[in-house]
Amino acid sequence: MSARTLRALAPLVAAAFVAVLPLLVSDRFLLKIFTFAGINALVVTGLALLFGYAGQVSLGHAAFVGLGAYTCALCTVRLDWPWLLAFAASGAVAALGGLVLALPSLRLKGHYLAMATLGFGVLMSIVFVEAEPVTGGVDGFGGIPFPSLGPLLVRDAASLYWLVWGTVAIAVVAAFNVTSLRPGRAMRALHGSEQGAQASGVDVVGVKVRTFVASALLAGLAGALYASVVGFISPSIFTFAASITFLAMTVLGGTGSLAGPLVAAVLLTLLQYLDALIPGIPTETAQALQRYQEDIYGLAIILVVVFAPAGLAGLWRRRRGGGEAA
Amino acid sequence: MDELLQFLIAGLKNGSIYALVALGFTIVFAATGAINFAQGEFFMLGGMLGVYFSGLGLPLPVAAVAAVAATAAIGAAFELLAVRPIAGGDPLRIIIVTIGGAVMLRQFALHLFGPDERPLDPFTPGPSIKVLGAAVERQTVWVWALTAVAVIALALLYRRTRFGRAMRATSIHSDAARLVGVDAGRMVTASFALAAALGAVGGLAVAPLTQTAFSVGTGVAVKGFAAAILGGLGNPVGAVAGGLALGLLESFTAGYVDPVYKDAVALVVLLVVLFVRPQGFLGGSGRVKV
Numbered sequence: 356m357s358a359r360t361l362r363a364l365a366p367l368v369a370a371a372f373v374a375v376l377p378l379l380v381s382d383r384f385l386l387k388i389f390t391f392a393g394i395n396a397l398v399v400t401g402l403a404l405l406f407g408y409a410g411q412v413s414l415g416h417a418a419f420v421g422l423g424a425y426t427c428a429l430c431t432v433r434l435d436w437p438w439l440l441a442f443a444a445s446g447a448v449a450a451l452g453g454l455v456l457a458l459p460s461l462r463l464k465g466h467y468l469a470m471a472t473l474g475f476g477v478l479m480s481i482v483f484v485e486a487e488p489v490t491g492g493v494d495g496f497g498g499i500p501f502p503s504l505g506p507l508l509v510r511d512a513a514s515l516y517w518l519v520w521g522t523v524a525i526a527v528v529a530a531f532n533v534t535s536l537r538p539g540r541a542m543r544a545l546h547g548s549e550q551g552a553q554a555s556g557v558d559v560v561g562v563k564v565r566t567f568v569a570s571a572l573l574a575g576l577a578g579a580l581y582a583s584v585v586g587f588i589s590p591s592i593f594t595f596a597a598s599i600t601f602l603a604m605t606v607l608g609g610t611g612s613l614a615g616p617l618v619a620a621v622l623l624t625l626l627q628y629l630d631a632l633i634p635g636i637p638t639e640t641a642q643a644l645q646r647y648q649e650d651i652y653g654l655a656i657i658l659v660v661v662f663a664p665a666g667l668a669g670l671w672r673r674r675r676g677g678g679e680a681a
Numbered sequence: 682m683d684e685l686l687q688f689l690i691a692g693l694k695n696g697s698i699y700a701l702v703a704l705g706f707t708i709v710f711a712a713t714g715a716i717n718f719a720q721g722e723f724f725m726l727g728g729m730l731g732v733y734f735s736g737l738g739l740p741l742p743v744a745a746v747a748a749v750a751a752t753a754a755i756g757a758a759f760e761l762l763a764v765r766p767i768a769g770g771d772p773l774r775i776i777i778v779t780i781g782g783a784v785m786l787r788q789f790a791l792h793l794f795g796p797d798e799r800p801l802d803p804f805t806p807g808p809s810i811k812v813l814g815a816a817v818e819r820q821t822v823w824v825w826a827l828t829a830v831a832v833i834a835l836a837l838l839y840r841r842t843r844f845g846r847a848m849r850a851t852s853i854h855s856d857a858a859r860l861v862g863v864d865a866g867r868m869v870t871a872s873f874a875l876a877a878a879l880g881a882v883g884g885l886a887v888a889p890l891t892q893t894a895f896s897v898g899t900g901v902a903v904k905g906f907a908a909a910i911l912g913g914l915g916n917p918v919g920a921v922a923g924g925l926a927l928g929l930l931e932s933f934t935a936g937y938v939d940p941v942y943k944d945a946v947a948l949v950v951l952l953v954v955l956f957v958r959p960q961g962f963l964g965g966s967g968r969v970k971v
Contacts, residue, residue, distance in 0.1 A: 410773055414718075414780065459956035466716060466776050467910075467955055473718070474903040474948040481944050595899055599784055606777060650792075653784030660777045661766050 366614065373520055377513035384631060386512040390584060392624040393519035395604065396617050397577040400526050401570030402605040403616035407668075408534060409566040411461070412469050415476025416601045419449040419571045421483055421593030423578025428496045428588060429489065438503045442579045449575020450568050457567040462560055468567065476598050483590035495589030502583045515584050522580065523617075526573055530613055533569075596649055603652035606659050609666020619667055623652075686815040688936040689929070694821045694890075696928020697828035698724075701883035702905025703912065703920035704835065705876035711852035711915050712872035713768070715775035719759065720880055721902025722786040726752045727881025728893035729790050732799040741802060749881045755786070756877025760870045768869065783898065790895035801888035824886045831882050832921055835875075839917075848872065900944070907947040910954050913961025922963055 380386055398416055405411050423445035430441035456475055460468040483490050490496060501510040502518055509518050553559050582588050604623050608616025625632060627648065630641035644651075659666055702724055709717040730751050734744035763778045804823045809816035839845040850858040851868040859865045883901075884893065908927045912919025927950060935943040954961065 412773070412777060412780070456952070459952045463955060463959050466773060467951075467959075469718070469776060469780075470716060470903065470906050471948070471951060471955070473899065474907070474951055477900050477903055478945055478948050485941060599780075602777075602780065646792075647788075649784055650788045653781045653788060656781035656784070657763050657778050660774050660781070661763065664774060 370524065374517075377516050383512040386516050387584075388625065388628045388631060390512070390516045390519050391581075392621045393516070393523050394577045394581050394584070395601070395624045396523050396620040397519070397526055397580070398574045398601050399604045399608065399616045399620040400523070400530055400613060401573035402601055403608060403613055404530055404534070404566050405570045406605050407608075407610040407612060407616070409563050411466065411563065411567065412602060412605075413472040413567075413570065413598070414469055414595075414602065415472035415474070415479070415598050416570070416574050417593045417595070417597035418472075418476045418479035419452060419574035420578035420581065420597070421479060421588075421590075422452055423449045423575030424582040424588045424593070425483065425490055425496065425578075426575070427579035427582045428499045431500050431583075432496075432498055437505075438500070438583065439505070442502070442576065442583075445579035446572045446575045449578070450572040453568045453571025454564070457564045461563040461567065472598075473595075476595055480590060480594055483593060490590070493590060495587055496582075497587040499582045499586045499588070501586070502580070519580050519584065522576065526576075527613055527617065534613065599649065599652055603656050606656050607666055609668030609670075611665070612668030612671075615666055615668030615671065626651075683814045684936065686813060688932045690812075690815055690817055690821065691936075692929035692932030693925060694824050694887075694928070695931060696908075696925035697824050698883045698887050698901070698924070699904050699908040699927050700921040700924025701828055701831060701879045702901055703909035703924045704832070704917060705879045706906055706909040707915055707917055707920045708872045708876045708879070710909075712848070712869045713764070713772075713775060715772040715779070716906070717873070717876065718776060718779040718902065719783040719786060720876060720905060721898035721900070722783045722790075723752050723756060723877040723880030723898075724884040724901045724905075725790060725893065725895065725898035726755060726786060726877075727884030728801065728888035728897070729794050729799065729884075729895065730881070731885045731888060732801050732893065733794060735801065741804060745804075745885055748885055749878050752881035753874040753878040757870050757874040759786075759877075760873035764869070764873070765866065768866070783902075787895055787898060794895060796895065798892040798894045799888075800892050801885070803889040818890065820886075820889045824890075827882055827886045831879055835879070835917070844871075903951070904947040907951040907954075910951055910959075911961060912963045916961065916963060919961050919963035923961070 376389060377386055380389070398420060402413060402416060405413060426445040426448045427441045430436040430444050431438060434441075436444070452475070456471050457468065460471040484493055486492075501508060502515070503509060504518075509515055578593075581592075600623065604620040605616050607623070608619035626644065629644055630636050630638070663669055665672070702720060705720045705723065706717065709715070709720070727748055730748035731744055734747045735741055737744075739747065759782050763782055764775055767774045767778065803818075803820045805819050807819050809818050810822070811817075837845075839849055847858065847863045848868050848871065850861070850863055851865045852872075855865045858868075884897075887893075904927060905924070908923040909920050910923070911926060912921070912923025927947060930950065931943050931946045934946050
């Protein structure tokens with residue numbers, strides 16, 4: 356098989372493997388871990404567009420995930436909305452929040468957006484705790500129903516897994532189309548040279564704002580899925596640390612690629628549950644990994660940016676002898 | 682009237698801290714053209730190292746000086762180890778590296794000092810001072826005094842010394858400075874050390890009033906940055922004025938509207954300034970619009 360066909364087949368093989376995984380794994384806890392990996396992958400797909408194609412980073416995406424999660428909880432529990440409507444509302448609310456941050460910050464050259472998202476993240480983690488009548492405060496918000504698609508209730512581990520990864524698949528295909536068609540070329544041009552892109556008629560600000568809003572939307576949808584899969588949410592989930600985790604996945608995954616960040620999101624999620632995946636692992640090792648998790652992310656971010664700025668995707672491209680990866 | 686005075690005092694106290702952090706942003710921005718996301722962590726380290734050194738039995742003044750010196754050394758080491766290898770490249774890379782550094786410093790403090798809030802003794806214990814019917818805590822006076830000393834020392838350093846002139850030359854045009862014999866790389870290291878020291882002074886001065894913890898850096902970074910933007914990023918006078926203005930705005934919002942909104946003020950200020958007047962309200966180096 357030539358490298359070319361291999362390259363074309365790889366995503367299909369990976370997708371098929373992801374699709375049949377619940378048939379191979381019967382352990383419900385393991386399936387749940389892979390479901391969480393999918394939820395993270397959804398957030399990171401949006402961040403990959405933002406980082407790899409628009410040259411911006413977010414330090415507050417956990418806040419958008421939280422916004423989506425609480426919207427979903429409120430709509431289903433308090434307002435009794437059908438799940439799909441609540442799911443859509445979660446994405447919409449997060450996207451609106453993204454628009455409010457992006458419009459002022461992205462009109463300017465530079466990286467004001469990163470600081471605005473950091474501020475937004477800090478603020479929202481306070482809001483989730485303080486707005487107790489709405490969010491349940493530190494005690495959290497429980498009793499969130501399982502997802503339902505019309506009359507079809509999604510409640511067993513395998514179906515939840517398929518729902519999450521199905522959403523990821525739709526998001527990745529949409530993102531892939533965006534990046535390989537005209538908007539994607541505009542985004543890539545922008546990463547190369549903003550002036551150059553602008554001179555060629557690219558609406559630089561518009562592309563950046565739309566990319567950020569799309570990433571906030573995906574984060575909101577991921578939050579809604581998390582709330583529905585777990586049934587309980589609390590402010591301790593949507594923290595600065597979580598935002599840094601998403602950033603680490605994105606940076607490690609690399610620029611100009613959707614596959615790289617996707618793989619990184621899955622790998623780093625699995626790393627958090629290493630003791631469940633490898634039963635023989637000593638408890639001390641697992642605990643140390645847990646304790647030094649954020650240190651690992653911080654160090655990984657620095658090392659990747661200093662030594663391999665194009666991340667996993669870049670390493671893969673180099674090994675394959677250059678060329679554009681999707 | 683008393684109430685107004687009390688809000689004024691509280692606002693100027695927090696504002697002084699924001700001013701110090703904003704100066705740190707300004708100094709590194711002038712030297713590198715990038716935003717240093719670890720700036721808030723230098724503030725945190727100042728307070729936490731002060732608690733740590735005084736816990737070792739060192740007299741408070743010695744512990745304070747040691748904390749500021751150690752933080753400055755950490756700032757310089759951070760620049761040499763992580764920022765230097767990618768200097769002159771894409772500012773996005775520098776920013777991401779400083780984010781990674783911020784996470785590392787935060788975790789370093791967590792592992793070393795634990796997750797709890799830690800108190801620091803007031804520099805001069807005693808009852809509050811009454812001024813026109815309002816109470817001013819003695820430590821608040823320390824915050825003002827130390828901020829004033831730091832700002833004046835910085836101004837003298839920049840204007841009067843050879844070293845300060847070299848720093849300014851580097852920030853105006855790094856290549857031209859190099860041509861006339863300035864070691865531009867060393868100036869960037871110095872700017873990180875200086876920014877770290879300023880942050881540490883702030884963290885140390887306010888620790889007896891608010892306690893401190895490993896996690897306080899992030900919030901302070903946002904507020905210091907909002908202050909720097911308000912005054913015009915890259916403008917030291919603006920950074921101080923922006924810090925004081927933000928402190929007052931927060932204090933009046935908490936006092937006259939609702940304390941709940943206090944923490945939202947900085948983000949709103951940041952977004953409004955970026956939207957309305959990105960070069961800040963005190964002129965300064967306006968960033969180029971896309």
